[in-house]
Amino acid sequence: MERRRLVILGSTGSVGRQTLDVVRAFPDALEVVGLCAGNNIELLKQQIDEFKPGYISSASETIDHNGARQMPAEEIVSLPEVDIVMAATVGCAGMSPVMAAIDAGKTIALANKEVIVMAGEVLMRRAAETGAKILPVDSEPSALWQCIEGEKSPPERFIITASGGAFRGRKWESLHDVSPAEALKHPTWTMGAKITIDSATLMNKAFEVIETRWMFDIPYERIDVVIHRQSIIHSMAEFADGSVKAQLGPPDMRHPIQLALFYPDRRHNDELPRFDPVKTGSLTFEEMDSSLYPCFDLALDHAKLGGTWPAALAGADEAAVYLFLDGRIRFTDIPDVVASTLASHQPVMNHSIEDAVQAAAWATDYTLAKHATGASV
């Protein structure tokens, strides 16, 4: 087989680095054509030295290129020699290169869930037009994708599992004084800061429901969420006859990353941990009490309104997480801050991608401006 030629958007982030771990394990099968990163120039330089991409994109003009051409990420993903784009950027800023890859009809491994939250319907329609393939990298949608693989009948219900995040089992009211450091301690997954905070509020779980709704074209009422503390069952699909399939594995993002890079093949990788049922001992399920997680219902209630509502939601959440990590609002302020921004949103229905990008940017700016002086919500 020829090597698959890969561009990584967000190569210095958590998923970007783990993608390069997979590339290291398969030097004969994967080739890095382009690396795109933001401000972590030191790490990007190391990655350039190691993987020798032909093209790079970064926030720095002065980076040592080591023979690589610097050009905008949108142009790199559209190059004819690119087979697959790993979209591992965090937040709403990832939309532009993802849309460029979709317009170029590429295969996109999508870890950057905010872009499908912002404009899932429009994005999937555009991908259908251009022939671009969107493959899930997020572990829950990846599990659902694996569960429905080869099935002739559509799933009747998806059951997305949720670890419950850093504060599972605690009452929301008790979280008034938690610090960013506490909220950044995820019980099962090692991930970037934004998604770890989103996991603690369960905003991330709402985003996965929205992602699932559009990626698999399944109505919201057929998507359930259940608390599963071990993060071993990554999600489940129920079929018309009541048969349920689950996808399992130790919580390690390299599993879904590798599957997306090699799909439909699966390759042996000794570096990946394996599921041992006896060592695991037991897998538990609990009802998700959404009163414990006010972000969850807030997010889905607005996502279901359609139009630019989910984009505004994603933009407001991005700002609220930033404000919390920056010490300017409390953890328990996050849903109120998001709700307050959404209350001022002027939605566009029958929206374009551009409308979604503008709505997200407006929501982020509006939220940040409101808290520029450190004013309380």
Place this chain on the structure above:
Amino acid sequence: MERRRLVILGSTGSVGRQTLDVVRAFPDALEVVGLCAGNNIELLKQQIDEFKPGYISSASETIDHNGARQMPAEEIVSLPEVDIVMAATVGCAGMSPVMAAIDAGKTIALANKEVIVMAGEVLMRRAAETGAKILPVDSEPSALWQCIEGEKSPPERFIITASGGAFRGRKWESLHDVSPAEALKHPTWTMGAKITIDSATLMNKAFEVIETRWMFDIPYERIDVVIHRQSIIHSMAEFADGSVKAQLGPPDMRHPIQLALFYPDRRHNDELPRFDPVKTGSLTFEEMDSSLYPCFDLALDHAKLGGTWPAALAGADEAAVYLFLDGRIRFTDIPDVVASTLASHQPVMNHSIEDAVQAAAWATDYTLAKHATGASV
């Protein structure tokens, strides 16, 4: 879609009756062409009155045919109007009509696992020659089949789950005085007597390993067994990249029966129970301590010898279970009785189906003859 025309071998047994439950739920999709049963003439008569098959086979010459023609099961399964044969007979006697269906190139839903235990390699080779399709009905192989559906890469490992049977957690030595009634109380599944006793000894689990080995052409060393008390996860497949898929559902044989009848379609059936993760609460796994279950290693050690060994194993076990249910040997005698017969077996290697049938019949007769006078092992 045209109705699928069905013959049921063993229509009055547990799987046969549950197959007719599925037919009742889909009168427009399934048509009973033939019913074959043994001595339960009363129930067979009721089934003939209700389902009006064109053909029947029974142990009685005098049964009221109600318009149905009586003919040998081997001829019924071979009729051109038959689409699918549910092989739900119990024990080694099921081989002859199953082989007739294979020779006729039919689709066979195989619940009668003894026939694939007896001669799995030869049987699957013959099916490949005639174009017959063998679909699993046993819940564990059905789960594995569902887990590998649509996968391009072969599974690297199968994990078969075992409830542990009626006496799980008890030491083998403590089972000296258990009665047939106690052994017939399966903790999770409602099944016929033979398979319930085989489940208590874990002979049944060894049979499933043998069935899996041949049905999916996977080496024995890639098949593991794990104790899973809830019988909710019916089995799991691990792929090269470490991803694991599991098939789940409440323990109800109508699930795998319905899937085999409609494959590759899945149909909604309100009568089938659904998996509720929260009500289930937890799924547990424990190592199978094969010292607790002497039949398990005995069976696999002999099955791996090939030739007519597994057929003799199946025949000896059938007799031993009969002797236990008839009060002539103790529960804990079962492995010794089987081992004693196997010690006298003269195997045929490079065997035919006929060799396997003869070996099984020899083993059954030899075992019964040895205990005809009630002599102890």
